[in-house]
Amino acid sequence: MEKLVVLTGAGISAESGLKTFRDSDGLWEGYNIEDVATPEAWQRNPALVQEFYNERRKSVLEAKPNTAHFALARLEEKYEVTIITQNIDDLHERAGSTNVIHLHGIITRSQSSINPELTYPINGWQIGMDEVCELGSPLRAHVVWFGEAVPMIETAARICSRAELFILVGTSLAVYPAAGLINYVGPRVPKYIVDPKIPEASVRGPVMKIQEKATIGVPELVDRLLNK
Numbered sequence: 287m288e289k290l291v292v293l294t295g296a297g298i299s300a301e302s303g304l305k306t307f308r309d310s311d312g313l314w315e316g317y318n319i320e321d322v323a324t325p326e327a328w329q330r331n332p333a334l335v336q337e338f339y340n341e342r343r344k345s346v347l348e349a350k351p352n353t354a355h356f357a358l359a360r361l362e363e364k365y366e367v368t369i370i371t372q373n374i375d376d377l378h379e380r381a382g383s384t385n386v387i388h389l390h391g392i393i394t395r396s397q398s399s400i401n402p403e404l405t406y407p408i409n410g411w412q413i414g415m416d417e418v419c420e421l422g423s424p425l426r427a428h429v430v431w432f433g434e435a436v437p438m439i440e441t442a443a444r445i446c447s448r449a450e451l452f453i454l455v456g457t458s459l460a461v462y463p464a465a466g467l468i469n470y471v472g473p474r475v476p477k478y479i480v481d482p483k484i485p486e487a488s489v490r491g492p493v494m495k496i497q498e499k500a501t502i503g504v505p506e507l508v509d510r511l512l513n514k
């Protein structure tokens with residue numbers, strides 16, 4: 287089977303009701319990124335950061351996968367698919383995709399605040415300020431904050447370098463190192479971009495730009511690739 291790699295961003299979950307941030311006003315659900323999604327924010331005001339991610343988790347648990355998530359899952363009928371997502375939601379998994387790499391973590395798990403390798407399932411939607419990991423340190427959301435290392439980036443780069451087909455959906459390609467992954471994809475590999483606002487980053491080789499929302503553009507593209 288051909289190796290197909292899909293890199294997704296916040297845009298694929300927008301029509302499931304989960305907001306992107308760069309589209310609107312540079313804020314994420316009304317917050318400055320520096321106030322909620324950095325290690326410094328956690329140092330300054332852990333309760334605010336915890337509360338912010340508890341709210342995001344609640345929204346994620348209430349959201350449902352959309353036709354774009356479901357369409358990508360269908361690709362496994364014909365391709366060896368890896369989805370590399372920048373999203374912290376679990377909508378790809380709930381749509382049925384079986385091979386998903388979360389570059390920025392997943393909000394449905396908690397993480398030790400001193401050892402990012404210690405992660406745990408969460409009962410319900412809230413992490414309490416009194417909850418601790420097995421080392422006795424407070425638990426936080428299992429997400430990668432701005433300024434933190436991205437442990438999965440090397441695995442993701444290797445997978446991109448072996449791709450035989452590549453699809454990019456709903457990402458502004460503004461957050462590094464994720465945005466650099468596209469440079470690992472071979473120059474002759476066919477690439478498809480689905481986004482109502484095609485990102486300006488330069489992409490090497492043959493690119494088909496599908497300027498549509500994910501729920502329109504992705505199912506159409508998947509039908510085409512399954513009937514190829």
Ligand code: NAD
Pocket residue numbers: 294295296297298299300301304305306307308309372373374375390455456457458459460461480481482483484485498499500501
């Ligand atoms: P971004 O907010 O920077 O860019 C969103 C992209 O999605 C834009 O290119 C926009 O044109 C496109 N888009 C908007 N509506 C769309 C639709 N209906 N269909 C297809 N595309 C659409 O998002 P990013 O590049 O993923 O970077 C944001 C960072 O914020 C990520 O690293 C992620 O961890 C985090 N984030 C995650 C979620 C989530 O998990 N659902 C939501 C918001 C932010």
